[in-house]
Amino acid sequence: MSIAASSESPPLEILPGRVAGPFDFRSLFGNERSAELEIGIGKGRFLLAQAAARPEVNFLGIEWSLKYLRLAKERAQRQGLRNVRLFRADARHVLAALLPDRSVVRVHVYCPDPWPKKRHRKRRLLTPATVAHIERVLVPGGYLDLSTDVAEYFDEIRELVPVACGLRVAEDPLFPIESPGGRTSYEAKYIESGRSIHRATYVRPGDAAEPGAVRAGDVKGSRR
Ligand SMILES: C[S@@+](CC[C@H](N)C(=O)[O-])C[C@H]1O[C@@H](n2cnc3c(N)ncnc32)[C@H](O)[C@@H]1O
Numbered sequence: 001m002s003i004a005a006s007s008e009s010p011p012l013e014i015l016p017g018r019v020a021g022p023f024d025f026r027s028l029f030g031n032e033r034s035a036e037l038e039i040g041i042g043k044g045r046f047l048l049a050q051a052a053a054r055p056e057v058n059f060l061g062i063e064w065s066l067k068y069l070r071l072a073k074e075r076a077q078r079q080g081l082r083n084v085r086l087f088r089a090d091a092r093h094v095l096a097a098l099l100p101d102r103s104v105v106r107v108h109v110y111c112p113d114p115w116p117k118k119r120h121r122k123r124r125l126l127t128p129a130t131v132a133h134i135e136r137v138l139v140p141g142g143y144l145d146l147s148t149d150v151a152e153y154f155d156e157i158r159e160l161v162p163v164a165c166g167l168r169v170a171e172d173p174l175f176p177i178e179s180p181g182g183r184t185s186y187e188a189k190y191i192e193s194g195r196s197i198h199r200a201t202y203v204r205p206g207d208a209a210e211p212g213a214v215r216a217g218d219v220k221g222s223r224r
Pocket residue numbers: 039040041042043062063064065068089090091092109110111112113125184185186187
């Protein structure tokens with residue numbers, strides 16, 4: 001994506017009409033720092049908490065609901081966060097058409113809509129095509145973090161991922177971290193009502209010495 005030349009810093013919300021091609025993260029954020037992606041940010045609780053805690057990392061949030069995206073945008077503006085970009089779009093399209101290979105160090109997908117009825121399954125976010133694109137957009141050594149409160153969906157995801165792509169269960173997932181900034185709104189709501197949250201972290205195998213690869217220290221602690 002090329003953003004029209006301007007002396008101002010790049011805008012917080014990416015407007016669909018200004019997206020002319022695959023994202024250029026340097027132009028999107030105005031710097032060359034590593035980027036993390038959250039798909040289905042809801043009102044942005046997790047993304048904004050992470051962005052505030054780790055200003056050295058860029059955060060791109062994708063959300064289909066315009067209402068939620070606008071709420072997240074207002075919150076990001078109120079907090080003066082400069083390392084956040086928000087895009088109202090279908091994440092499946094963003095993954096397939098707008099994210100370059102090896103462009104993000106971590107992908108977060110928390111409590112995606114489970115669509116439990118069989119006839120609605122095709123609406124699910126996590127399909128073979130989606131997870132293959134997630135692998136493609138991650139740098140070698142990059143992580144995919146997932147959660148859901150639906151045990152059956154979790155089992156299906158765990159069966160799907162290793163068949164559909166080269167992502168592997170991370171041995172060092174750096175995962176269950178109990179702090180307000182480490183939870184999404186849905187996770188917090190479900191935990192409060194006594195439901196279990198199922199989690200998995202996957203890693204894109206590859207030599208961290210490859211150009212564009214991530215060092216473990218670059219991505220540690222994203223759920224802190
Ligand atoms: C159940 S909510 C979870 C929100 C948040 N991740 C959390 O855990 O609090 C799922 C969110 O994903 C968004 N969503 C669903 N499908 C999407 C898609 N294809 N692209 C972008 N966002 C999507 C929905 O609008 C909704 O905000």
